Amino acid sequence: MSVPANSRWNRLLARPALVLGAAALIGFLLGHPWPAVAIAAMALVGWQQLRLRRLVQRLSSRQRITLGSGNDAWADLGQLLHRSQEETRHRAQRLVEMLRAYRAAAAALPDAVVVLERDTQRVQWFNEAAGHLLGLHYPEDTQALLAERLRPLPVAHWMANARNPEALLDVPSPVNPAVRLSLRLIPYSDQFWLLVARDVTKLMHLEHIRRDFVANVSHELRTPLTVIHGYLEMLDPAEQPDWAPILVEMRRQSQRMTQLVEDLLTLSRLESQDSINDEVVAMDSTLATLRREAEALGKGRHVVTVEDRAGVDLLGSPRELHSAFSNLVSNAVRYTPEGGSIAIVFELDQDGEAMLSVRDSGYGIPESHLPRLTERFYRVSTSRSRESGGTGLGLAIVKHVLQLHQARLEVTSEVGQGSTFTCRFPAGRCVARAAEEDAQ
Numbered sequence: 001m002s003v004p005a006n007s008r009w010n011r012l013l014a015r016p017a018l019v020l021g022a023a024a025l026i027g028f029l030l031g032h033p034w035p036a037v038a039i040a041a042m043a044l045v046g047w048q049q050l051r052l053r054r055l056v057q058r059l060s061s062r063q064r065i066t067l068g069s070g071n072d073a074w075a076d077l078g079q080l081l082h083r084s085q086e087e088t089r090h091r092a093q094r095l096v097e098m099l100r101a102y103r104a105a106a107a108a109l110p111d112a113v114v115v116l117e118r119d120t121q122r123v124q125w126f127n128e129a130a131g132h133l134l135g136l137h138y139p140e141d142t143q144a145l146l147a148e149r150l151r152p153l154p155v156a157h158w159m160a161n162a163r164n165p166e167a168l169l170d171v172p173s174p175v176n177p178a179v180r181l182s183l184r185l186i187p188y189s190d191q192f193w194l195l196v197a198r199d200v201t202k203l204m205h206l207e208h209i210r211r212d213f214v215a216n217v218s219h220e221l222r223t224p225l226t227v228i229h230g231y232l233e234m235l236d237p238a239e240q241p242d243w244a245p246i247l248v249e250m251r252r253q254s255q256r257m258t259q260l261v262e263d264l265l266t267l268s269r270l271e272s273q274d275s276i277n278d279e280v281v282a283m284d285s286t287l288a289t290l291r292r293e294a295e296a297l298g299k300g301r302h303v304v305t306v307e308d309r310a311g312v313d314l315l316g317s318p319r320e321l322h323s324a325f326s327n328l329v330s331n332a333v334r335y336t337p338e339g340g341s342i343a344i345v346f347e348l349d350q351d352g353e354a355m356l357s358v359r360d361s362g363y364g365i366p367e368s369h370l371p372r373l374t375e376r377f378y379r380v381s382t383s384r385s386r387e388s389g390g391t392g393l394g395l396a397i398v399k400h401v402l403q404l405h406q407a408r409l410e411v412t413s414e415v416g417q418g419s420t421f422t423c424r425f426p427a428g429r430c431v432a433r434a435a436e437e438d439a440q
């Protein structure tokens with residue numbers, strides 16, 4: 001504290017009893033003791049006032065309080081204030097260091113990180129990678145509107161719908177279209193969002209190689225398989241009774257391989273497509289075909305019912321939609337024992353979405369398997385699927401077909417009770433049926 005005193009006056013005034021005693025003595029010698037004591041008391045009060053004011057001034061102007069000497073209350077107060085100031089200073093320094101370390105870590109990330117203000121969607125901060133991945137520049141782009149800076153990417157629309165933390169978007173980089181980015185928006189506080197952009201070019205490239213490889217191998221296998229299949233068809237088991245069981249098994253396996261190759265080719269074709277040519281898919285005839293297929297596959301072992309309550313047709317690819325629906329129907333037939341029921345229902349829900357459901361009273365699927373059903377080659381019970389000739393590609397095909405139609409697959413199932421597979425199409429894919437339009 002600066003107030004304490006190195007000066008003699010300060011040291012003297014710090015001993016009030018001594019001052020008052022001296023004043024009384026001098027006053028007594030001069031013959032006026034009380035006025036001398038009163039003047040000394042006023043000087044003491046004035047001096048204390050002055051010290052207090054100086055201290056308040058130093059505190060309010062955030063000056064450092066230096067340690068003072070002496071052993072009066074002012075010295076104690078000075079020590080306390082000094083200690084508390086030092087502690088606060090250390091704490092602030094530590095926080096600044098931590099902040100610097102976090103910033104340096106965020107700045108060094110290979111992914112672009114942008115902090116946005118949630119309401120205004122303006123950029124608050126971004127790291128170095130945001131420069132070469134998203135083309136943001138410091139300092140011009142702090143406070144810039146992100147959607148405007150990243151145009152032509154459809155960021156504004158995406159952000160408007162990105163209230164859920166899982167929002168993702170695969171887009172070309174605005175700096176270099178050859179670089180593919182995966183964007184993720186994380187609402188980490190009420191006030192701020194974090195936009196993370198990751199370079200997924202290599203991943204996409206590998207994905208392309210994998211897709212091409214599967215497509216090429218499947219294509220190459222097709223011809224030799226057709227030849228083998230053809231020769232096997234020519235061999236008559238009746239003429240070779242010893243070989244009959246082997247021939248039958250060879251035919252069965254070659255058929256299975258052919259189906260596998262066809263399914264892989266279908267998947268590759270669907271994966272390489274971004275969109276489909278929309279046509280009106282006549283649902284009454286599609287449902288009639290599905291019923292015929294279910295009855296033919298089940299050979300009369302199940303009760304098949306069809307309900308057409310939607311009164312609309314779908315917009316999409318008739319071929320792909322038929323393939324998706326008949327995959328669901330063939331599963332229902334395969335995984336439902338004799339005497340069970342299969343119900344195919346086409347209806348609208350209250351939001352105008354069209355739902356095609358295939359419900360069976362079959363074996364059912366344990367809940368833990370449901371999230372993985374649409375993975376390639378995923379089978380719940382390999383022995384049952386092998387028995388029925390399944391390869392685990394059917395539902396992967398269904399998923400891709402539905403994705404191309406902006407539709408989704410919902411599955412509910414109970415072991416021993418049966419399963420329901422529902423394809424849900426957005427209202428925009430429903431069109432009034434021609435016959436019903438005419439009737440209006």
Ligand SMILES: Nc1ncnc2c1ncn2[C@@H]1O[C@H](COP(=O)(O)OP(=O)(O)OP(=O)(O)O)[C@@H](O)[C@H]1O
Pocket residue numbers: 263327331332335336360362363364365373378379380381385389390391392393394395396419
């Ligand atoms: N309706 C159903 N009831 C019970 N299990 C089912 C049903 N549909 C599918 N599954 C289970 O899901 C798995 C995956 O089905 P998916 O259609 O993809 O393959 P798959 O039927 O085995 O072979 P395929 O490629 O010939 O369709 C099946 O193996 C089966 O275990």
Ligand SMILES: [Mg+2]
Pocket residue numbers: 327330331390392393394395
């Ligand atoms: Mg199947």
